[in-house]
Amino acid sequence: DTAVSQTPKYLVTQMGNDKSIKCEQNLGHDTMYWYKQDSKKFLKIMFSYNNKELIINETVPNRFSPKSPDKAHLNLHINSLELGDSAVYFCASSRTGGARWGEKLFFGSGTQLSVL
Amino acid sequence: AQSVTQLDSQVPVFEEAPVELRCNYSSSVSVYLFWYVQYPNQGLQLLLKYLSGSTLVKGINGFEAEFNKSQTSFHLRKPSVHISDTAEYFCAVSGGNQFYFGTGTSLTVIP
Numbered sequence: 312d313t314a315v316s317q318t319p320k321y322l323v324t325q326m327g328n329d330k331s332i333k334c335e336q337n338l339g340h341d342t343m344y345w346y347k348q349d350s351k352k353f354l355k356i357m358f359s360y361n362n363k364e365l366i367i368n369e370t371v372p373n374r375f376s377p378k379s380p381d382k383a384h385l386n387l388h389i390n391s392l393e394l395g396d397s398a399v400y401f402c403a404s405s406r407t408g409g410a411r412w413g414e415k416l417f418f419g420s421g422t423q424l425s426v427l
Numbered sequence: 428a429q430s431v432t433q434l435d436s437q438v439p440v441f442e443e444a445p446v447e448l449r450c451n452y453s454s455s456v457s458v459y460l461f462w463y464v465q466y467p468n469q470g471l472q473l474l475l476k477y478l479s480g481s482t483l484v485k486g487i488n489g490f491e492a493e494f495n496k497s498q499t500s501f502h503l504r505k506p507s508v509h510i511s512d513t514a515e516y517f518c519a520v521s522g523g524n525q526f527y528f529g530t531g532t533s534l535t536v537i538p
Contacts, residue, residue: 315470352515354471354528366524401470410521413459413478418470 314338317402317419324392325427332387332422334402342366343385344403344416345377354401360385361408389424397426429454429522433529440508441537448503448532450518460501461519461526462492471517477501488512508536 317334324330336343344367345357358377359367365377374390385402402419409416434449452458459478463471475486482494492503501518513536518529 352531352533354517354531356525359524403470408524410459410526411524413476413521415461415473415476416463416471416526418472420468420470 313419315402315404315417315419317400317422319422320420321423321425323425323427326392326394328392329388329390330392330424331389332400332402332424334385334387334419336383336402336404336417338404338406338417339383340404340417341382341407342405342409343379343382344405344409345385345387346401346403346418348399348401348421350398358385358387359409392424392426394426397424399423429456429458429520429525429527431518431520431527431529433516433518433532435532436530437533437535439535439537442510443507445506446504446508446512446534448516448518448534450501450503450529452499452501452518452520454499454520454522456522458520458522460492460494461521462486462490462501462503463517463519463528464488465515465517465531467514474503474516508534510536510538512536 315336342361344359360379363379399421403416405414432451440446461476462474465471477494485491
């Protein structure tokens with residue numbers, strides 16, 4: 312069983328469209344994250360949720376909206392897609408507080424988003 | 428604030444040779460340190476981490492890293508690399524409630 316699974320793996324879409332990426336973890340973890348990896352492989356935190364509560368909300372355009380229906384799921388909805396949104400988006404989870412306790416992150420395999 | 432610098436963006440090395448991937452960090456508080464590996468088209472996987480105690484940390488796949496507080500470094504080493512070690516390697520620090528990642532080092536093992 313995949314610990315952290317995200318769908319779709321590839322997403323090709325036109326500018327201006329709205330799209331969603333789904334993430335689920337079956338590890339029983341309390342904290343989930345969205346990271347963006349750009350073309351230079353730089354990995355940047357976007358959001359973090361702990362037990363469905365938003366705890367990290369980095370400087371991300373309002374067009375990006377995370378939604379956590381329960382602590383096993385963290386979805387990412389993106390409105391009005393722009394060329395600059397093209398990147399690989401990774402979902403991750405950690406057991407409890409993550410960074411604060413030096414816990415490891417479990418990553419999904421990524422969603423390659425291409426905006427044309 | 429915390430930051431991580433990986434000094435080498437690309438490291439080519441011959442199979443069975445030793446390798447060192449360098450990582451320096453800056454932080455005003457105590458941090459935890461990590462190395463992750465990313466194989467093509469996959470997510471990141473933890474190689475090893477330093478929380479406290481012995482400054483030499485052993486991880487999976489024969490990798491080890493040494494925490495040096497005075498030099499604020501956490502270099503990753505492997506005495507003999509294999510073709511399968513070809514991947515992207517990320518150093519990371521945790522501070523507060525966030526992880527901070529370096530820009531990655533692409534390790535290419537040459538047969």
